Ligand SMILES: NC(=O)c1ccc[n+]([C@@H]2O[C@H](COP(=O)([O-])OP(=O)(O)OC[C@H]3O[C@@H](n4cnc5c(N)ncnc54)[C@H](O)[C@@H]3O)[C@@H](O)[C@H]2O)c1
Ligand SMILES: CC(C)[C@H](C(=O)O)[C@@H](O)C(=O)O
């Protein structure tokens with residue numbers, strides 16, 4: 001089959017990790033006789049440099065025409081450190097999510113057995129953790145009215161949600177729970193925020209349509225603590241935009257590195273796949289960033305295209321790399337492998353799943369470890 005994939009590498013480590021995900025997709029194409037046509041597109045600081053606009057019109061057109069979008073990361077310190085910047089790379093991503101209607105961001109979190117000893121958290125707390133975070137992505141405080149007073153002394157960001165915005169992601173989260181352990185936790189701040197009270201009311205109403213799903217509620221401050229104290233209690237978490245952003249970075253510690261956390265941003269007509277991490281500017285060009293979040297995002301992309309066998313093979317390759325310690329320095333400080341070497345390993349495993357040792361020697365060239 002032929003698939004048209006838009007590729008947005010972005011800034012910082014974005015292009016490096018996306019290149020490894022592309023290697024994995026190319027290997028899948030070879031193995032399963034698919035054809036992936038990649039159309040590159042600009043977004044973020046690189047797009048500002050090239051066009052003055054963090055999200056050029058052409059990028060939206062390319063994404064709308066694609067079967068799926070693979071995105072790396074955006075962001076640059078020159079904007080992070082300048083509160084007066086008129087235009088920002090992040091605006092590109094926010095506008096893309098909004099204009100493609102990518103309202104549902106799914107962030108799977110798991111404790112890989114192979115990495116249990118690498119997590120900074122105690123083993124018995126995290127073994128078996130498997131959470132699916134459903135983060136609302138096109139509403140809330142991210143998209144509310146912003147204001148800065150003329151004298152620069154007062155600023156505000158409005159937060160609003162409609163029943164419709166809450167309902168459409170809530171239904172998807174309940175359906176996900178039905179296919180898992182049948183538990184859904186709504187994370188909110190209903191003791192303070194009007195928007196959170198609307199979330200509780202709406203989700204409680206929708207729960208009547210899913211009697212087999214156990215629904216519970218946690219205030220976000222407590223949820224942040226429970227995530228570290230007892231993450232195994234969670235199955236599906238449903239939450240609004242800002243809380244989902246924060247709680248998913250926190251949850252990534254369970255797995256051992258944010259460099260492992262993939263995500264799918266789903267809308268009615270489009271879908272975009274991206275690591276949850278940012279452009280990690282300190283690592284740019286050093287070949288040290290973990291590419292597995294991007295590679296696992298490519299696996300989610302394959303699932304979206306209904307290529308489940310293919311996705312499972314990519315996931316198996318990732319698990320093998322974790323098992324052998326074939327990983328970057330965030331997971332393997334003693335004997336780290338480069339970003340591109342990890343990508344080579346994954347592609348090689350995909351092409352030789354029955355004989356994974358075949359090309360190890362080539363890949364290990366220049367590395368002190370011999371497995
Ligand atoms: N989706 C996105 O594009 C996205 C997400 C978050 C942040 N950002 C942007 O990225 C820039 C940097 O932000 P930040 O430093 O807060 O977040 P970040 O995710 O880029 O990095 C935070 C820390 O996480 C670790 N990390 C991140 N990615 C990693 C990887 N692939 N492998 C190994 N370790 C990794 C590093 O220790 C790093 O210092 C900012 O401009 C920010 O706006 C973009
Ligand atoms: C870069 C930023 C706008 C973005 C967000 O806050 O959604 C990022 O942190 C993420 O998690 O994808």
Ligand SMILES: [Mg+2]
Nearest residue numbers: 245246249276
């Ligand atoms: Mg984030």
